[in-house]
Amino acid sequence: MTDSSLLSSELELQQQEELYQQLLLQTMGKLQAEAPESKVIRPQPGMCVKTFSEADKEKVFINICHSSSVPPPPELSREELTALLQSEDPSGYRVPMSLGEPHPEVDNNSQACTAYDVVVNQDFFHKCQKDPLFLQFLILVSAEGLENKYSLELSRDWKVLKNRKFLGSVSEQNIRTKSRPVIQELQTQNNSTCTAKRPDFTLFVEPRGGQMEYLTAEIKLPGVASSHALVLDVGEDQLVLSARPMLYHLDIFHPFLIDQEQSEAQFNKHTQILTVTMPVLSSA
Structure with a gap:
């Protein structure tokens, strides 16, 4: 005979799982609406880094600015930073920053170039100025952030300009005032550090031809048994996902402007694939 209570319990769990998937993004959207996470600021010039794009060898200047309105990153000692830089994936440590749009400028030789503005926390910037290792790390994460957002490939042969803190003119920026969830490092009993892997994923637009309406992300997550292990945050032009535990x-x-509140996510427990469907408002 079949135990009806077991069937009822299993059905209830399935319904809870489906409900969780439906609310995975909607809840985040409501929280963002109730507690705005951005505001307009005028950052302070910090330093100007000169490099060039690998594709066309064009000069690129990174204006690294600072503001007390940008959230600070998690505390990091010099020893931890050294270990982080030696790891295979130092991107596990996230530095909150605002990445401005590229703007055309002219260098000291009257040559055309491109400048990008990066804004980080004020205290973190001053800490990096006092330590060459932290300073190199700050430049590295700034360059990688620009590369990821604007599909660039920047030379690592960069130079910090001594007599210039900013190329162009300082403009206002709309920045996040709250940092995204940070993945905590877990220590095993033998004190080895657990690191999260970057999953395989595919991005494609729908429909495939004509005016795009949706950006869809298919993320393969082998080993994830339930959507309850996932933390997903969809920004206007960014997608952040973590699967616990580490x-x-x-x-x-x-390069798209996304309707965050109308985005949806579904996790297939059999294929272990998360599908995120995001309505496209416009190209960034």
């Missing part, structure tokens, strides 16, 4: 971490930018 199993996967994905943080990508894309």
Whole structure:
């Protein structure tokens, strides 16, 4: 005979799982609406880094600015930073920053160039100025952030300009005032550090021809048994996903403006694939 209570319990769990999937993004959207996470600021010039794009060898200047309105990153000692830089994936440590749009400028030789503005926390910037290792790390994460957002490939042969803190003119920026969820490092009993892997994923637009309406992300998450292990945040031009405990971490930018509140996510427990469907408002 079949135990009806077991069937009822299993059905209830399935319904809860489906409900969780439906609310995975909607809840985040409501929280963002109730507690705005951005405001307009005028950052302070910090330093100007000169490099060039690998594709066309064009000069690129990175204006690294600072503001007390940008959230600080998690505390990091010099020893931890050294270990992080030696790891295979130092992107697990996230530095909150605002990445401005590219703007055309002219260098000291009256040559055309491109400048990007990056804004980080004020205290973190001053900490990096006092330590060459932290300073190199700040430049590295700034360059990688621009590369990810704007599909660039920047030379690592960069130079910090001594007599210039900013190329162009300082403009206002709309920045996040709250940092995204940070993946915590877990220590095993033998004190080895667990690291999250970057999952395989595919991005494609729908319909395939004509005016695009949706950007869809298919993310493969082998080993994830339930959507309850997932934390997903969809921004206007960014997607951040983590799978607990320290199993996967994905943080990508894309060249589209997304309707965050109308985005949906579904996790297939059999294929272990998360599908995120995001309505496209316009190209960034």
